[in-house]
Amino acid sequence: MLKALPLIVAFAALSFAGVAQGAVSVIGGGLAEACSKAAMGGEDDPKFQEVCTLALETELMNVRDRAGTFVNRGVLKLRRAAYTDATRDFDSALRLHPELGEAYVNRGAASIGRRRYAESLPDINKGLDLGVTEPAKAYYNRALAYEGMEDAKSAYLDYRKAQELAPDWPAPGEQLARFTVSRR
Structure with a gap:
């Protein structure tokens, strides 16, 4: 289960990621x-x-x-x-x-x-609560925010949600490729 997985992440690419x-x-x-x-x-x-x-x-x-x-x-x-x-x-x-x-x-x-x-x-949370036509972009942006706050686990989960909602959109997958998930 993801809760038990500590995440190791490289933050270097964050500055190159544009908001959606x-x-x-x-x-x-x-x-x-x-x-x-x-x-x-x-x-x-x-x-x-x-x-x-x-x-x-x-x-x-x-x-x-x-x-x-x-x-x-x-x-x-x-x-x-x-x-x-x-x-x-x-x-x-x-x-x-x-x-x-x-x-x-x-x-x-x-x-x-x-x-x-x-x-x-x-x-972003208010927008998600109200509903948006492209929720994957909201989750992607929230992942960027979490990553900027050095909350790797929350960022990872939101990138995954964005990828799940928009599987043909490459941006979430590109960000997820930077993450390494390991069990302790």
Whole structure:
């Protein structure tokens, strides 16, 4: 059983591991949808942040889509390591839609980017509790936070959970390959 297994882990690769971001689908055409597609498609060009900003400034959206557009712009900022600006967008999303799990998970990812590992955990946990469309990314980010806090066992378990939830996503397996599990 895993509880009885002490874990030996190399932490060197943590600084090379990027956080996983979870975008929010916004449909209906227009700039907000283009912003959503850019965030979901892995774009990191600043011009897509401008598309999101223009959507927020000019388009009529329901509350969920407006909050989602803030999340998506924040995701684009995360990719450029603009953690403080990204956090502001996630905060804006949560003021509009406090039950949007992706906003919490991504705000946690921004904290991880700033190496505020313990600070990230309540947000990631809240996002998981509320539900997110890609929970594997939340578990992966929480594993990064645990690893940053030198809690190898918790990190290992969350990387395993991420791999279980998204077996075709290579990132969790790449992180797990660094771990050595042994019995005492």
